[in-house]
Amino acid sequence: MAVRAKVLGTGSYLPPKVVTNDDLAQIMDTSDEWIQQRSGIKARRFVDEGVVTSDLAFEASKAALASAGLEASDLDMIIVATFTPDHFFPGLSSFLQRKLGLDATPAMDLRCQCTGFVYALQTARAFVESGIYQRVLVCGAELHSRGLEFTDRGRDTAVLFGDGAGALILGPSEAGDGILNCRVYAQGEHAERLWMDAPGLAYQGLTNAQMIAEGRQVPSMDGRFVFKNAVARMPEVLLETLGECSLGLDDVDHFLFHQANLRINEMVARKLGADPSKVHNNIQVTGNTSAATLPILFDQIIREGLVARGQLVTMTGFGSGFTWGSCVMRY
Numbered sequence: 457m458a459v460r461a462k463v464l465g466t467g468s469y470l471p472p473k474v475v476t477n478d479d480l481a482q483i484m485d486t487s488d489e490w491i492q493q494r495s496g497i498k499a500r501r502f503v504d505e506g507v508v509t510s511d512l513a514f515e516a517s518k519a520a521l522a523s524a525g526l527e528a529s530d531l532d533m534i535i536v537a538t539f540t541p542d543h544f545f546p547g548l549s550s551f552l553q554r555k556l557g558l559d560a561t562p563a564m565d566l567r568c569q570c571t572g573f574v575y576a577l578q579t580a581r582a583f584v585e586s587g588i589y590q591r592v593l594v595c596g597a598e599l600h601s602r603g604l605e606f607t608d609r610g611r612d613t614a615v616l617f618g619d620g621a622g623a624l625i626l627g628p629s630e631a632g633d634g635i636l637n638c639r640v641y642a643q644g645e646h647a648e649r650l651w652m653d654a655p656g657l658a659y660q661g662l663t664n665a666q667m668i669a670e671g672r673q674v675p676s677m678d679g680r681f682v683f684k685n686a687v688a689r690m691p692e693v694l695l696e697t698l699g700e701c702s703l704g705l706d707d708v709d710h711f712l713f714h715q716a717n718l719r720i721n722e723m724v725a726r727k728l729g730a731d732p733s734k735v736h737n738n739i740q741v742t743g744n745t746s747a748a749t750l751p752i753l754f755d756q757i758i759r760e761g762l763v764a765r766g767q768l769v770t771m772t773g774f775g776s777g778f779t780w781g782s783c784v785m786r787y
C-alpha cells in the first residue's frame with residue numbers, strides 16, 4: 457500500500473489571559489452584542505507582556521511531541537505556518553527549533569495567512585510520502601494582540617483575533633490511514649482586500665510617521681467581500697478534495713473549518729447540508745488565531761475524546777491572499 461502521512465500526535469496552547477468582549481468595550485467603541493451577533497466571538501486569549509509567538513509554538517509543539525511519544529531529537533523537519541513571527545527574519549521556525557533544543561534539524565516558515573496550516577500540511581505530507589523526511593512537526597502559531605489597534609479606528613479587526621498555537625506530528629503509514637488528499641489555492645488578485653500594508657520593504661525605511669498616522673500598520677479588510685468569498689470557496693474546495701477520493705459529505709465524521717467567524721462556518725455548513733453535530737467550532741472562546749485555528753481545534757476535539765482512530769476528518773481554510781484549501785484525512 458502507498459505511504460501516507462499520518463498524524464502521530466497533536467498539541468495546542470492558548471495563553472491563560474482571557475479577554476472578553478466587555479473588556480474590549482471598555483477601551484473602544486464596541487459592544488458584546490455587536491461582536492457576538494456578527495462573529496459569534498465571546499472571548500479570546502491574549503499573551504502577557506514578554507511572551508512571543510515562538511513561546512506559543514514551543515508549548516504546542518512540546519504537547520504534540522508528548523502525545524506522539526517522541527522526543528524533539530526524533531524530528532526530521534519543522535514547518536511553522538505563521539504571519540505574526542517574532543521578527544522579520546530569521547523565521548519563527550529558527551526560534552522554535554532553538555527552544556526545542558535542536559541544533560541542525562531543518563526548520564522553515566510558511567506564510568499563507570489563515571490557510572497557512574492547510575498549506576503546511578500539504579507541504580509536510582509531500583516530504584513524508586516521498587520518504588525525504590519521516591517525522592515532520594507541523595505547527596500553526598499566531599500572536600495577534602500586539603499588532604492590533606484597540607481604538608475606534610482599529611475596532612473592525614481588533615475584536616476578531618486572538619493568540620494561540622497548535623501543532624501535530626506527521627509520520628509515514630502504510631495502513632491506509634493518514635492524509636488522503638489535500639488541495640490549496642491562491643488568488644493574488646484580492647491581496648489588498650485583507651492585508652496589512654506596512655511596515656514593509658515596499659517602503660523606504662519600512663514605514664514612516666505619516667503612514668503610521670494613517671494607520672497603515674493596522675490590519676485592514678473588506679469584511680463583506682472576505683465573508684462572501686469564504687462562504688463560496690470553503691464548500692467548493694472541500695467537495696473537490698472529498699470527490700477526488702470518491703468520498704462524500706456523509707463519509708465525513710468531523711468537519712473542521714477555519715475559525716474566522718462563526719457566521720461564516722454556519723453558512724458553509726448550511727450550504728453543504730453538513731450534519732451540525734459533526735461541525736466543530738471553538739471561535740466563541742478563542743477568536744480567530746489564523747494559521748493556528750485548525751490545529752488548536754483538532755487537538756481540542758481529540759483531547760475531548762471526540763475523535764477515534766480511523767475516523768474521517770476534514771480541515772478547510774480560507775484567508776488573506778486570498779488563499780484557501782482543504783485536507784481530508786483518515787485519523
Ligand code: COA
Nearest residue numbers: 486487490494570611612615679680682683716717774775
Ligand atoms: N464594534 C461596533 N461597531 C463596529 C465594529 C465593532 N468592533 N467594527 C465595525 N463596526 C461598525 C462599522 O464602523 C460600520 O459602521 P457604519 O455602518 O456606521 O459605517 C458597521 O459596524 C459595519 O457593520 P456591518 O456592515 O453590519 O458589518 P458586517 O456585517 O460586514 O460584519 C464583519 C463585519 C467583519 C464581522 C464581517 O464582515 C466578517 O466577519 N467578515 C469576514 C472577516 C474575516 O473572516 N476575516 C478574517 C478572514 S481570515
